[in-house]
Amino acid sequence: MSTSASSEQLFARALQLIPGGVNSPVRAFRSVGGTPFFVKSARGATLITADDRELIDFVCTWGPAIHGHNHPRIKAAIAAALENGTSFGTPNPYEVEMAELIVKFVPSIKKVRMTSSGTEATMSAIRLARGFTKRDKIIKFSGCYHGHSDSLLIKAGSGALTHGHPDSAGIPASFARETVVLPYNDRAALDAAFAANPGQIACVIIEAYCGNVGFIMPDAGYLTFLREVTAKHGALLIFDEVMTGFRIARGGVQEREKIVPDLTCLGKIIGGGLPVGAFGGRADVMDYLAPLGPVYQAGTLSGNPLAMAAGIASLRMLEDRHIYATLDALGLRLRNAVVAAAKTKGIPVQVPQCGSMFSIFFTDTPVRDYDTALKGDAKRFTKFFHACLDNGVYLAPSAYEAGFLSTAHDGHAIDRACEVMTAAINGL
Numbered sequence: 001m002s003t004s005a006s007s008e009q010l011f012a013r014a015l016q017l018i019p020g021g022v023n024s025p026v027r028a029f030r031s032v033g034g035t036p037f038f039v040k041s042a043r044g045a046t047l048i049t050a051d052d053r054e055l056i057d058f059v060c061t062w063g064p065a066i067h068g069h070n071h072p073r074i075k076a077a078i079a080a081a082l083e084n085g086t087s088f089g090t091p092n093p094y095e096v097e098m099a100e101l102i103v104k105f106v107p108s109i110k111k112v113r114m115t116s117s118g119t120e121a122t123m124s125a126i127r128l129a130r131g132f133t134k135r136d137k138i139i140k141f142s143g144c145y146h147g148h149s150d151s152l153l154i155k156a157g158s159g160a161l162t163h164g165h166p167d168s169a170g171i172p173a174s175f176a177r178e179t180v181v182l183p184y185n186d187r188a189a190l191d192a193a194f195a196a197n198p199g200q201i202a203c204v205i206i207e208a209y210c211g212n213v214g215f216i217m218p219d220a221g222y223l224t225f226l227r228e229v230t231a232k233h234g235a236l237l238i239f240d241e242v243m244t245g246f247r248i249a250r251g252g253v254q255e256r257e258k259i260v261p262d263l264t265c266l267g268k269i270i271g272g273g274l275p276v277g278a279f280g281g282r283a284d285v286m287d288y289l290a291p292l293g294p295v296y297q298a299g300t301l302s303g304n305p306l307a308m309a310a311g312i313a314s315l316r317m318l319e320d321r322h323i324y325a326t327l328d329a330l331g332l333r334l335r336n337a338v339v340a341a342a343k344t345k346g347i348p349v350q351v352p353q354c355g356s357m358f359s360i361f362f363t364d365t366p367v368r369d370y371d372t373a374l375k376g377d378a379k380r381f382t383k384f385f386h387a388c389l390d391n392g393v394y395l396a397p398s399a400y401e402a403g404f405l406s407t408a409h410d411g412h413a414i415d416r417a418c419e420v421m422t423a424a425i426n427g428l
């Protein structure tokens, strides 16, 4: 491949051979307009595009890069593992170290199984919940995205929502019937769903802090309520912490909110930038998995040594809990800058933020679920997005995605981003 080709030239070639020119729809610029840029390298908080532009990155590879891009310690860990081989098809020592770290950081997890993506983690957790409870139905919440398996791609967030297909074509109605979709943050709806499906709900899966319809936090007490209701009805509670795990706190949302789910799904940060997912939880439930139990789940590259080495290096750097206070301070600075600029300009805005996750919704309605997220002015967001991008600040190309910070955003990157976002709001 020629490395000097421009983004425009690369995209033209990609469009011929790759549907929409992208290997994951969220990367397309269709909802904000324009051509997606190609990145040839990344370091710290900075992306360097094929056109030699430097961008301050608030997407952080959609979550994994909590230490910034191409961190020297992760790079060194991958290089060291590479010396010994790329895949063995047998158990390897890294898998044990990874399992020990996960169980230490996320105490609700007593046993864990590695996968190669978050999608596999959620898909497998759901199958396990169904096998364990011997029930078929599941409950999910509108706007929550749990990867792209059939049972979960119903009223989904992320790219499915951005591109107008929250219910994907290709999912048989008979499958969709087994997925009950409820509004996030709505207690009465949950009670009603359990009453309408007695003894039939295998599990409730939730993004405990929702990050795929923009960033939304639960009302006080809502997660405790979920825990109580699922326990009462013998349904498993699955926290999908693929995005929030190791990010909202070292032990994820469950640590911050002091909730003990039955199963937890992980991904993103756990791979240090390589393809990894994991699911784990109660030992009696996890022992239902093959080869011990009747629920089948597998993966040729699961526990891959390079991916484990990268993930272990990424997690080891989280031993220092000060990281989370630093990230929260950065997030708060960004939030305050946006809120202040919008106030001065008289533009309604909501900026939910917790630690290194945030969203900017242009609406005066507090955002607490899918319907209120859609009240955000997407046209205004598009204008804001392009003004930021033109001035070297990259946000996710959608009004319905969270923003991410990394420890590498400390200092110049955050100062510059606050300036650029303030100017972008002034120009709206």
Ligand SMILES: *Cc1c(COP(=O)(O)O)cnc(C)c1O
Pocket: 116, 117, 118, 119, 120, 122, 145, 146, 147, 148, 207, 211, 212, 240, 241, 242, 243, 267, 268, 276, 277
């Ligand atoms: C990204 C994400 C997934 C899917 O993970 P992939 O690695 O993209 O398959 C699942 N759940 C949540 C909450 C996510 O953010």
